[in-house]
Amino acid sequence: MSMHSDLFHQRFEARFSDGRTARSREVTVELNERGIAILHQPDEPLIWPYGALATAEPLTDHAIDALVTYSYQPGATLFVQGPRFARALAKLAPQLTASAERWRSASPWLWGAAATIALGCIVWLAELSPARTIAALLPDKARAAMGRQAVASMSEGRAFCDDTTGTKALGKLTQRLATATQIDRPFKVVVIDWGLVNAFATPGENVVLTRGLLEAAEGPDEIAGVLAHEMGHGIELHPETGLVRAMGLAAATELLMGGSGGALGNIGIVLLQLSYSREAEGQADDHAISILRAARVSSRGFAQFFERMSKRDGTPGGSLGKGGLGGMLSSHPETGERLAKVHAAGGYDATPALTKADWTALQGICASTSPDDRQSGPAADKPQ
Numbered sequence: 202m203s204m205h206s207d208l209f210h211q212r213f214e215a216r217f218s219d220g221r222t223a224r225s226r227e228v229t230v231e232l233n234e235r236g237i238a239i240l241h242q243p244d245e246p247l248i249w250p251y252g253a254l255a256t257a258e259p260l261t262d263h264a265i266d267a268l269v270t271y272s273y274q275p276g277a278t279l280f281v282q283g284p285r286f287a288r289a290l291a292k293l294a295p296q297l298t299a300s301a302e303r304w305r306s307a308s309p310w311l312w313g314a315a316a317t318i319a320l321g322c323i324v325w326l327a328e329l330s331p332a333r334t335i336a337a338l339l340p341d342k343a344r345a346a347m348g349r350q351a352v353a354s355m356s357e358g359r360a361f362c363d364d365t366t367g368t369k370a371l372g373k374l375t376q377r378l379a380t381a382t383q384i385d386r387p388f389k390v391v392v393i394d395w396g397l398v399n400a401f402a403t404p405g406e407n408v409v410l411t412r413g414l415l416e417a418a419e420g421p422d423e424i425a426g427v428l429a430h431e432m433g434h435g436i437e438l439h440p441e442t443g444l445v446r447a448m449g450l451a452a453a454t455e456l457l458m459g460g461s462g463g464a465l466g467n468i469g470i471v472l473l474q475l476s477y478s479r480e481a482e483g484q485a486d487d488h489a490i491s492i493l494r495a496a497r498v499s500s501r502g503f504a505q506f507f508e509r510m511s512k513r514d515g516t517p518g519g520s521l522g523k524g525g526l527g528g529m530l531s532s533h534p535e536t537g538e539r540l541a542k543v544h545a546a547g548g549y550d551a552t553p554a555l556t557k558a559d560w561t562a563l564q565g566i567c568a569s570t571s572p573d574d575r576q577s578g579p580a581a582d583k584p585q
């Protein structure tokens with residue numbers, strides 16, 4: 202192990218769920234000679250030795266996070282964002298890089314309850330990521346509850362923008378794109394009075410747009426592009442999957458069984474911290490391009506917006522925050538890939554996503570929001 206001493210004593214922020222209660226909490230973890238040390242004051246550090254660890258998915262060079270379980274603490278999960286931890290852990294616990302099979306054999310707790318046995322079989326048969334499988338099994342009611350909670354906690358201290366004509370215009374745009382998705386679940390889109398330029402897909406086909414995004418857009422086609430991309434995430438259940446990974450499997454199982462208890466507590470914060478993999482961003486882009494085409498909205502606005510944002514921002518994803526579009530830009534170092542897809546989609550007859558009057562109304566959707574509400578918003582305009 203001595204050859205890896207350079208990896209020791211690095212610290213990482215993580216979410217820890219002890220497997221007994223559904224609520225997860227923020228902890229600091231450290232990699233040391235013995236294992237992962239989970240530091241949660243005032244308790245003694247908890248050590249998870251490397252040899253008894255399992256991960257939900259094998260740690261590859263492309264891993265952007267790690268969901269870790271420990272054989273001797275059934276149900277407990279540790280979720281660490283970012284490639285740095287995953288890479289360091291892969292060196293210290295090389296068995297985690299080999300095969301997802303290990304996860305199944307090293308997690309006897311998964312087979313404990315009837316519900317999880319069923320889940321396990323499906324995971325086994327479908328060879329999907331467990332988090333994705335659980336997300337897909339969540340009843341609509343649970344996804345809706347997750348979505349409501351996510352929207353509520355994201356908008357905490359910030360007002361919903363609800364100017365009447367602006368709301369009507371947003372409804373028209375949402376309808377035009379949603380019809381093109383050909384899924385029969387309705388999308389719900391809200392704008393919150395937040396200066397940050399961003400957009401978030403949340404569970405249950407909810408999308409949150411910010412005032413900053415509307416101000417940064419140069420036309421309705423750009424907003425249509427962003428909205429179509431977020432709808433793509435929703436269709437693929439990316440927010441649900443991300444939350445299941447982050448909350449821990451115990452909390453997800455509780456949701457699955459129809460309870461929600463403490464499981465939903467930090468959902469908004471977790472969602473803001475999530476970033477999607479490059480693959481997930483690619484899937485959302487593919488949906489966006491198909492949706493725009495079917496809705497007869499030019500996809501040029503979609504490409505232009507992201508190109509401009511990544512230039513304006515200097516470092517991709519820099520000031521946009523981690524979640525939503527920020528994550529999208531940071532996992533898309535090459536905007537060229539997106540442009541190529543747009544070009545490959547070819548030309549078609551298109552009309553502006555909104556009429557001039559509706560676009561003006563949408564841009565003014567926050568106009569009737571009182572400036573008091575605006576100031577009370579924590580961290581408005583502040584990169585996070």
Ligand SMILES: [Zn+2]
Nearest residue numbers: 482485525529
């Ligand atoms: Zn995205």
